[in-house]
Structures are given as structure tokens and as C-alpha cells.
Amino acid sequence: MSAQLQEGSVTTIYGKRWSVEMADLSRTLDRLAVAIIFIAITAAFHLHYVLTVGDWDFWVDWKDRQYWVTLAPIILIFFPAAVQNVLWSNFRLPIGGTLCVAALTIGVWISRTFGFELWSYFPLSLVWPATMIAGGLILDAVLLLTGNWFFTAVIGGMAFGLVFYPVNWPIMAPYRLPMEIMNSLVSVGDYIGYAYTRTATPEYLRFIERGTLRTFGGHSAVVSAFFSGFVCILTYMVWWWIGGALSRVVTIPNRLKFAMGMPEEKVVRAEQQA
Amino acid sequence: MSRVALSLLSLLAALLFTEVASAHGERNQEPFLRMRSAHFFDVTWSKTKLAVNEEIVVEGKFRLFKDWPVNLPKPNVVFLGNGTPGPVFARVESWINGQPAIQSMALKRDRDYTFKTVLKARIPGRHHVHPMLNVDGAGPLLGPGDWVEVSGRAADFKLPVTTLDGTHIENLEHWATGRVKAWHAIWLVIALAWLGYWIRRPLLIPRYVALREGNEKALVSHTDLAVGAGLIVVVVALVVGGFVYTEAEYPRTIPLQGGRAVVEATPKSDAPVTVIVDRATYDVPGRSMKIAATITNGGQHSIQFGEFATSNLRFINRAVPAAVAHVDPRYPKELLPRNGLKVADTTPLAPGETRKVELEMTDAAWETERLTSLINDPDNRVGGLLFCYDDRDERLVANVSGSIVPVFMDVASAQMRMTH
Ligand SMILES: [Cu+2]
Numbered sequence: 001m002s003a004q005l006q007e008g009s010v011t012t013i014y015g016k017r018w019s020v021e022m023a024d025l026s027r028t029l030d031r032l033a034v035a036i037i038f039i040a041i042t043a044a045f046h047l048h049y050v051l052t053v054g055d056w057d058f059w060v061d062w063k064d065r066q067y068w069v070t071l072a073p074i075i076l077i078f079f080p081a082a083v084q085n086v087l088w089s090n091f092r093l094p095i096g097g098t099l100c101v102a103a104l105t106i107g108v109w110i111s112r113t114f115g116f117e118l119w120s121y122f123p124l125s126l127v128w129p130a131t132m133i134a135g136g137l138i139l140d141a142v143l144l145l146t147g148n149w150f151f152t153a154v155i156g157g158m159a160f161g162l163v164f165y166p167v168n169w170p171i172m173a174p175y176r177l178p179m180e181i182m183n184s185l186v187s188v189g190d191y192i193g194y195a196y197t198r199t200a201t202p203e204y205l206r207f208i209e210r211g212t213l214r215t216f217g218g219h220s221a222v223v224s225a226f227f228s229g230f231v232c233i234l235t236y237m238v239w240w241w242i243g244g245a246l247s248r249v250v251t252i253p254n255r256l257k258f259a260m261g262m263p264e265e266k267v268v269r270a271e272q273q274a
Numbered sequence: 275m276s277r278v279a280l281s282l283l284s285l286l287a288a289l290l291f292t293e294v295a296s297a298h299g300e301r302n303q304e305p306f307l308r309m310r311s312a313h314f315f316d317v318t319w320s321k322t323k324l325a326v327n328e329e330i331v332v333e334g335k336f337r338l339f340k341d342w343p344v345n346l347p348k349p350n351v352v353f354l355g356n357g358t359p360g361p362v363f364a365r366v367e368s369w370i371n372g373q374p375a376i377q378s379m380a381l382k383r384d385r386d387y388t389f390k391t392v393l394k395a396r397i398p399g400r401h402h403v404h405p406m407l408n409v410d411g412a413g414p415l416l417g418p419g420d421w422v423e424v425s426g427r428a429a430d431f432k433l434p435v436t437t438l439d440g441t442h443i444e445n446l447e448h449w450a451t452g453r454v455k456a457w458h459a460i461w462l463v464i465a466l467a468w469l470g471y472w473i474r475r476p477l478l479i480p481r482y483v484a485l486r487e488g489n490e491k492a493l494v495s496h497t498d499l500a501v502g503a504g505l506i507v508v509v510v511a512l513v514v515g516g517f518v519y520t521e522a523e524y525p526r527t528i529p530l531q532g533g534r535a536v537v538e539a540t541p542k543s544d545a546p547v548t549v550i551v552d553r554a555t556y557d558v559p560g561r562s563m564k565i566a567a568t569i570t571n572g573g574q575h576s577i578q579f580g581e582f583a584t585s586n587l588r589f590i591n592r593a594v595p596a597a598v599a600h601v602d603p604r605y606p607k608e609l610l611p612r613n614g615l616k617v618a619d620t621t622p623l624a625p626g627e628t629r630k631v632e633l634e635m636t637d638a639a640w641e642t643e644r645l646t647s648l649i650n651d652p653d654n655r656v657g658g659l660l661f662c663y664d665d666r667d668e669r670l671v672a673n674v675s676g677s678i679v680p681v682f683m684d685v686a687s688a689q690m691r692m693t694h
Contacts, residue, residue, distance in 0.1 A: 093481065095468065123448070141503070142506070145506075166513050170453065171454050175450060178438040179438055182376060190531050208532050209530070
């Protein structure tokens with residue numbers, strides 16, 4: 001480790017002298033914190049994802065060129081933006097985006113394998129999750145290189161929206177092959193969704209592109225991805241701010257203390273210390 | 275916050291709904307839904323025992339009721355589903371009036387349709403299988419259910435198809451899942467490498483302290499910046515490369531198909547029987563439904579009243595041989611109430627004749643099928659289909675609907691009270 005210079009019982013970390021015991025203790029704390037943070041983000045981000053993107057990510061016949069491409073990145077960028085602020089502003093760690101999407105990926109695979117495949121008999125070809133790691137990596141790299149939340153929002157946010165469709169295309173293309181069933185044209189994904197009965201999610205509930213957007217030669221994914229990128233820029237800014245606000249310890253002046261007759265000056269000093 | 279609560283609630287509701295539809299919970303649906311929405315009839319199951327990979331055909335007819343409840347959305351977007359415990363069967367085909375029912379469609383009230391669903395056994399077990407209509411906004415409307423036993427091993431199940439570009443897919447269950455896993459693995463490895471690159475260093479407190487003391491240069495080195503730039507190059511190259519390669523590999527793909535199908539209803543019978551309900555009562559302690567109606571035979575032949583069908587229960591009038599002959603011996607017994615339909619006046623109704631008729635159905639089924647909670651509804655109406663048979667054994671199906679009045683005392687105890 002280049003940042004660490006051993007020197008008897010004293011060690012230098014990032015230009016500051018630490019006793020070896022303290023350095024070891026801090027490392028133990030790091031390991032604990034990483035484990036706890038990873039599990040917490042996995043649980044929280046996964047719940048958020050299920051409640052918002054939900055069906056679009058659950059089913060192969062919901063992953064359309066319009067709503068899925070637009071919505072998923074906008075909702076996915078919340079957690080990376082907030083966590084990036086916490087880790088960058090306090091620790092100069094450009095890993096918030098990747099940490100979130102990697103945690104989500106693991107959470108999603110656990111739920112698809114156990115909840116959908118083993119418990120509800122849905123085949124993986126119906127319930128595979130989208131990948132979103134590329135977007136998280138770009139966010140982190142842009143934050144590292146620019147060191148600035150605004151440029152990360154503009155460049156990283158736009159890239160986050162744009163990259164979602166192409167990065168999932170290698171996974172999705174085999175499910176968009178055309179086939180004929182009952183004298184009708186459907187994609188393989190449509191047929192998988194049709195074959196494996198979802199009792200409470202009939203066909204018409206699919207919130208998908210039903211008519212063609214009359215731009216860009218009818219390829220609505222391009223329009224959707226750019227629109228998603230623009231909104232990602234804005235949501236990134238909002239969630240960066242929320243991440244900052246949540247990581248600050250906030251105290252509210254305690255009115256009760258005034259009411260109890262405590263001198264105002266003393267109260268203010270106590271709060272500044274807090 | 276309330277949004278999250280709402281989402282959680284709807285998730286819970288969805289879970290419960292799945293439960294209602296799948297776990298033989300059809301009795302939990304409100305009586306007005308079951309009596310006045312979709313009436314299924316002539317339903318058959320081609321077999322009750324089959325092995326994994328074998329097919330079963332569930333077919334029959336349904337009428338979307340004329341007296342459709344006002345609080346239910348009209349059947350403008352309808353999907354032919356199957357009421358099974360999730361995907362224990364794979365639906366390989368489904369038809370409404372000969373049109374493919376892979377998409378949702380608009381149907382008309384007071385009209386009849388035939389349906390046919392072909393299911394391929396997938397998960398072994400004893401499953402309750404219903405035909406089902408999903409109506410947008412109204413939820414699942416279940417037809418009659420029968421028990422079907424599936425034997426064999428789930429692992430042996432295969433669903434092969436051939437695409438239009440000639441690709442033969444051995445089994446849709448596993449189609450392209452290798453690619454899914456491979457791409458997820460590639461990205462996860464890169465993500466973990468990036469995380470590892472940073473996490474291997476002294477992390478939280480030392481970095482926090484160094485940053486507070488303004489020693490930012492020690493935290494992010496030139497090498498780190500170069501690695502970050504390299505990461506962008508790798509990610510962009512992988513995304514673009516993967517996309518271009520896939521486009522070349524699969525040049526002919528189509529978007530999800532989300533159109534709505536159009537289907538014509540079965541033509542209406544030109545020999546109508548009209549039923550006007552004068553008074554319908556439900557005797558609560560006696561479990562007896564009585565419908566006094568004025569019935570007109572608008573056809574050319576005299577008719578008899580053979581069956582009253584509601585909520586997938588078939589009350590058969592055993593005095594009418596044609597009605598008895600119309601019951602498939604394999605039809606689920608629990609849907610054929612033992613006491614059946616009783617009609618006091620058994621003389622056939624002549625062509626053009628109008629007569630007051632009393633239909634009586636006394637059976638514990640009203641209770642066991644939980645139809646009696648009807649009297650708690652704000653829209654207290656009874657509905658069903660009356661199957662009439664003419665002298666050529668032709669069947670005419672009439673709508674029956676009207677307000678229902680509950681009787682809370684049985685006649686015997688009422689008389690007792692009067693004598694005291
Ligand atoms: Cu059932």
C-alpha cells in the first residue's frame with residue numbers, strides 16, 4: 001500500500017501519522033462498515049426498485065423501447081447520486097454509483113432466483129433482470145475525473161440514461177426474434193410472457209409502447225434514451241443534494257429549553273457543539 | 275411516504291389477489307361479480323390426469339351479462355387467462371371465437387363467445403384449473419374449476435419453438451439465459467474490480483481525517499485518474515462493441531407486440547325467450563332462492579325450463595330429460611347442486627305464450643359457495659342464465675336478473691309466532 005509507510009509502531013496513512021493499533025482498529029471498522037453498508041444498500045435499493053420499476057424489470061415482455069428505457073434509468077439514478085455525494089464529499093471515494101448498482105444487481109438476482117424461479121415457478125427466460133452496472137461505473141469515473149457534482153450530473157447523468165438500452169441489448173436481442181403463433185406475429189419475449197401465466201398480471205396491464213413514435217425512423221428507443229438522459233441530469237442533482245442533506249447531522253433549536261428558562265446563549269453554544 | 279405506503283399496500287393486494295385466483299379461493303369473490311359479469315357454460319376439460327409435457331384443452335362458452343354491475347368497468351379490454359396456481363401449465367394456445375387470444379380484445383355485453391385454451395402440463399401436482407377472463411379494471415372473472423392431476427418431473431418439461439428466421443429454440447425455459455448470466459457476470463466482475471481498487475486502501479476514518487486536513491492529493495493520485503479514464507474507455511468499448519456485435523448477430527428483431535385484437539361475437543338467437551323477474555326472494559335460514567318471473571316464449575316451438583346457471587353453479591331441472599342429457603358425466607359434482615331447479619308448473623310454454631313461472635332452487639350450495647353475502651351488497655341484484663329446451667331439444671339461453679329481497683325468518687317459526 002503506497003499510502004502507508006511502516007515506521008516502528010507508528011504508521012503514516014495519507015500523510016498523517018497513526019499508531020499501528022489505531023490503524024488496525026480503523027481497518028476493522030472499515031471492514032465492518034463495508035459489510036453493513038453493502039447489505040443496507042442492497043436491501044433499500046432493491047425495495048425501491050421493486051416498488052417503482054417493478055414489472056418493467058420483472059418480465060421479459062414488459063421491457064419495451066419506450067417506458068422501460070425512459071423510466072428505469074431515471075429511477076435507478078436516485079441511490080447512486082445520493083451515495084456518491086456521501087462517499088465523495090466526506091471520503092473522496094468515487095465508488096458510490098458502482099456500489100449501489102452492484103448491490104442492486106446482487107439483490108435482484110437473489111429475488112429472481114428464490115422468489116420468482118424457485119417459489120413461483122417462473123423460468124429465468126421470463127424474469128431475468130436488466131443490467132445497470134455500466135451506468136454506475138461511468139458515474140463514478142466522471143466524478144473522479146471532474147471532481148465536480150455538476151459535471152457529473154450533466155455528463156454522467158446523460159450517459160447513465162443513454163447507456164441503459166445498448167448495454168441491455170446483447171441480453172435482450174434473442175428475446176426480440178420474431179415468431180409466428182396462432183397465425184399472429186409476436187416476439188419470443190411476448191410468447192414467453194404469454195405462455196407462463198401470471199394470474200394477476202394479464203396482457204393488457206403491460207404498460208408498453210402500443211403505437212409507434214413517429215420520429216427517428218420509428219425507433220423509439222433512441223428518443224426514449226435521450227429523454228431519459230435529460231431527466232437523469234435533473235434527478236441526479238436533486239438526489240445528490242438529498243444525499244448531502246441526509247449525511248449531515250441536523251439539530252433543530254430546542255424550544256422547550258427556552259420555555260424551561262435556560263439562557264439563550266448557553267443553548268446556542270450547546271447546539272453548535274452538537 | 276404515503277406513496278411508499280400505497281405501493282406496499284398494492285403489492286400486498288397483488289399478493290392477495292394472486293392467492294384468490296390461484297389457491298381455490300374463487301368463493302371469496304363478491305356474489306355480484308360472480309352472478310352478473312361473465313357466465314361460463316358448456317365448459318369441458320379434455321382430461322383430468324396427464325403427464326408433464328402433455329396437453330389439456332379447456333373449452334366452452336361464456337356470455338357477458340346484460341345486467342353488468344354499474345361499478346364494474348365495461349369489458350372493453352379483456353384477456354382470456356387461465357385460473358391456475360401460476361405457471362403450473364404453459365399456455366400454448368388460446369382462442370376466442372376462432373381468433374387468437376394472445377392479445378387483449380374488446381368484447382360486448384349481452385353476447386356469447388366460444389373460447390378454447392390449450393395448456394401444456396409443466397409442474398406436477400393436483401391443480402384446480404379454471405377458464406378465466408381478465409377484464410381491465412374489474413379483475414379476474416373465473417369460470418368453473420376442475421381438479422387436474424399432473425404426474426412426472428418438472429425438469430423434463432420442454433417448450434420448443436422455431437422463430438421466423440429459422441432459429442430452432444429447444445426449450446423456451448432456458449432460451450438465451452446463458453447470455454443473460456454471462457453479461458451480468460462480466461459487468462459484476464468489472465464493478466467488483468473497481469470497488470476493490472478503492473476498498474483495499476485504508477477507508478473511512480483515515481480518508482475523512484486526511485480530507486479535513488486538506489490533504490486531498492494523497493487520496494486521489496494521478497494513477498487513480500488514469501485508471502478512471504481507462505474505466506470509461508473499457509465501459510464505452512464494451513457497450514458499443516456488445517451492441518454492434520449483437521446487431522450483427524440478430525439483424526432481424528421486432529419490438530414487443532402490443533396491439534389489440536378484434537373479435538366478432540356469436541350471432542344472437544332469433545328465437546328469444548324473455549324473462550322479466552317479478553319478485554326474487556332469498557330465504558336465509560331455508561337456503562332457498564325463489565324467482566317469480568313472467569316468461570314469454572318468442573320462438574316457434576314450445577319450451578321447458580331445464581337449467582338455471584349462476585356463479586358457475588348449475589341448477590338442473592331433473593324433470594326435463596334434455597337438461598339432464600346436457601350434463602357431461604365428468605362435470606365437477608360440486609358445481610351441480612343436488613336439489614337442482616324446481617318448476618311448479620311442468621307444462622311446456624307454447625310458442626307466443628306468456629306465463630307467470632316460479633323457479634325454486636333450495637340448496638346448501640348458496641351457503642357453501644358464499645353467495646348469501648349478496649344481501650350485504652349495496653347493489654342487491656341476482657343474475658343468472660335460464661336454459662330452455664324446445665320440443666326439438668334445441669337450447670335457448672335467457673338472461674335472468676332482478677332485485678332480490680331477503681327473508682330472514684323461515685315460514686315455520688313465523689307461523690309459530692303468529693299462533694302464540
Ligand atoms: Cu379453483
